[in-house]
Amino acid sequence: PHRKVNSICCIGAGYVGGPTCAVIAAANPHINVQIVDVNQSRIDAWNSDVLPIYEPGLAETVAKSRNRNLFFSTNVSQAIEEADLIFVSVNTPTKKSGMGRGFAADLGYVEAATRQIAKIAKSDKIVVEKSTVPCRTAQSIRLILEANSRSGVHFDILSNPEFLAEGTAIQDLMHPDRVLIGSQDTVAGFSACASLAEVYSAWVPRDKIITMNVWSSELSKLAANAMLAQRISSINALSAICEATGADVDEVAHAVGLDSRIGPKFLKSSVGFGGSCFRKDILNLVYLSESLNLPEVAAYWRQVVEMNEYQKFRFARKVLHSLFDTMSNKRIAVFGFAFKKDTGDTRESAAITLVQSFAEEMASVAIYDPKVEERQVWLELTSNDTDIEAKVKERVTICNSALEAAGGADAIVIATEWDEFKDTNLNYADVYRVMNKPAFIFDGRSILNAGVITDIGFKLHTIGKGTEGRFE
Numbered sequence: 064p065h066r067k068v069n070s071i072c073c074i075g076a077g078y079v080g081g082p083t084c085a086v087i088a089a090a091n092p093h094i095n096v097q098i099v100d101v102n103q104s105r106i107d108a109w110n111s112d113v114l115p116i117y118e119p120g121l122a123e124t125v126a127k128s129r130n131r132n133l134f135f136s137t138n139v140s141q142a143i144e145e146a147d148l149i150f151v152s153v154n155t156p157t158k159k160s161g162m163g164r165g166f167a168a169d170l171g172y173v174e175a176a177t178r179q180i181a182k183i184a185k186s187d188k189i190v191v192e193k194s195t196v197p198c199r200t201a202q203s204i205r206l207i208l209e210a211n212s213r214s215g216v217h218f219d220i221l222s223n224p225e226f227l228a229e230g231t232a233i234q235d236l237m238h239p240d241r242v243l244i245g246s247q248d249t250v251a252g253f254s255a256c257a258s259l260a261e262v263y264s265a266w267v268p269r270d271k272i273i274t275m276n277v278w279s280s281e282l283s284k285l286a287a288n289a290m291l292a293q294r295i296s297s298i299n300a301l302s303a304i305c306e307a308t309g310a311d312v313d314e315v316a317h318a319v320g321l322d323s324r325i326g327p328k329f330l331k332s333s334v335g336f337g338g339s340c341f342r343k344d345i346l347n348l349v350y351l352s353e354s355l356n357l358p359e360v361a362a363y364w365r366q367v368v369e370m371n372e373y374q375k376f377r378f379a380r381k382v383l384h385s386l387f388d389t390m391s392n393k394r395i396a397v398f399g400f401a402f403k404k405d406t407g408d409t410r411e412s413a414a415i416t417l418v419q420s421f422a423e424e425m426a427s428v429a430i431y432d433p434k435v436e437e438r439q440v441w442l443e444l445t446s447n448d449t450d451i452e453a454k455v456k457e458r459v460t461i462c463n464s465a466l467e468a469a470g471g472a473d474a475i476v477i478a479t480e481w482d483e484f485k486d487t488n489l490n491y492a493d494v495y496r497v498m499n500k501p502a503f504i505f506d507g508r509s510i511l512n513a514g515v516i517t518d519i520g521f522k523l524h525t526i527g528k529g530t531e532g533r534f535e
């Protein structure tokens with residue numbers, strides 16, 4: 064027998080908590096869902112017509128239930144008090160100082176949220192760890208809750224990692240490959256697990272809801288991201304061999320992916336993976352391995368991140384080299400600043416590294432991205448430091464269209480694979496006309512049709528394609 068969930072609180076109205084609980088609310092009209100955050104402007108945005116994050120289908124999903132059974136507020140305490148089940152979906156950034164800095168996750172926000180739950184709760188709660196956390200965090204949550212709770216109040220802790228990808232969040236939530244719930248191996252643990260499973264079963268087939276112990280669940284999340292990133296680093300390592308030999312990485316990926324043991328997904332060579340998860344989660348795994356005294360394991364995973372750094376460096380070096388080893392007084396148009404298409408998110412985007420390296424070469428850099436807000440670009444490039452800001456703004460401009468960015472440029476660098484940059488959507492003949500000659504395109508996402516582009520007159524370099532017969 065398990066308790067039916069009537070009221071849900073989600074602490075953290077970010078990329079994970081917002082879309083996840085919006086979908087839960089839409090599928091469970093009988094459950095009251097409150098998404099809370101300490102950030103007032105974020106909550107105001109969730110309550111407005113312009114949501115704080117862009118995801119296809121998100122606005123429609125929110126509209127379905129907002130102010131019916133879905134509420135956004137900053138009243139964290141009240142939402143905790145009223146809830147049977149609480150998702151902890153706060154940020155877990157990489158530590159910037161102290162032990163494990165640059166690798167370990169900063170669990171300060173998780174701990175603060177946990178302490179608040181302990182302080183407020185007057186009735187039994189199921190506490191669900193949603194944020195990606197290092198292995199064994201559930202144990203810390205349990206200790207904090209048990210040491211600080213009112214007497215007679217019982218907590219069950221579940222791990223329920225989220226596997227959604229940005230840009231396809233709603234699609235991924237609606238049709239997940241699996242929903243993973245980790246619980247304690249006790250009667251109470253299994254019962255809590257069943258309560259959460261019932262929430263998901265409103266729209267997810269039962270056979271896709273899998274349960275396991277908490278540690279397996281926590282590690283599975285890190286493992287999935289590490290193995291996805293590892294595939295990208297593997298194909299990117301091969302892209303370097305392709306460029307040097309005249310092989311074509313897309314052909315290689317196609318041939319390799321047809322092996323059913325390997326499969327075709329996540330084999331797209333690129334200028335480097337970005338996003339808030341891959342780098343952070345792998346470094347987390349590296350830190351975990353080191354703390355478990357497994358240096359060989361740590362080195363293996365670390366190499367996935369190093370290969371990614373190398374890919375960005377290698378691409379930037381190729382651009383410089385092609386432009387006759389000097390960028391001073393040249394304009395470089397950067398198409399795309401988001402870490403992938405269909406999102407306005409820029410966290411860890413390869414474009415950041417590229418723009419910085421071009422600016423250091425004294426190029427003037429013109430950025431265009433269809434979704435990224437201007438202030439977000441400045442934030443990434445300047446880290447809010449006014450000294451850096453003055454320097455960056457001397458070299459970098461933000462444009463309102465691809466054509467505007469290309470005006471007077473010597474080279475175009477495609478950093479994000481937005482559909483509007485494809486040669487079927489953008490008139491590259493017009494683009495060619497407004498550029499300096501020779502006009503170069505560096506396709507870091509392999510989205511252009513080489514024949515079309517070179518026929519116009521461009522000098523084209525594509526990631527992972529041998530330059531034999533093109534230009535050198």
Ligand code: UDX
Nearest residue numbers: 286290315316317318319320321322323324325326327
């Ligand atoms: C391999 C390739 O599978 C095949 O496509 C290629 O043509 C030749 O090399 P083979 O070496 O015969 O074939 O056997 P395979 O089944 O791939 O196993 C290789 C090794 O990996 C074995 O020692 C196997 O025990 C091990 N293995 C395989 C694992 O340890 N775990 C696995 O999940 C799979």
Ligand code: UDX
Nearest residue numbers: 225226227228229329330331333336337338340402403
């Ligand atoms: C990832 C995981 O996919 C998701 O399951 C997890 O919950 C969070 O982390 P996300 O970072 O949103 O999601 O996007 P993803 O589609 O995985 O892309 C990450 C980066 O890898 C992007 O920069 C993307 O451009 C790059 N990528 C992806 C490639 O370079 N090649 C590929 O084949 C796939």
Ligand code: ADP
Nearest residue numbers: 075076077078079080100101102153154172176
């Ligand atoms: P993710 O990508 O994991 O969803 P985000 O950074 O997008 O991460 O969102 C996390 C959110 O959690 C932020 O909006 C932040 O303000 C919020 N948050 C952090 N700590 C707390 C807390 N103790 N109480 C309420 N909200 C919090």
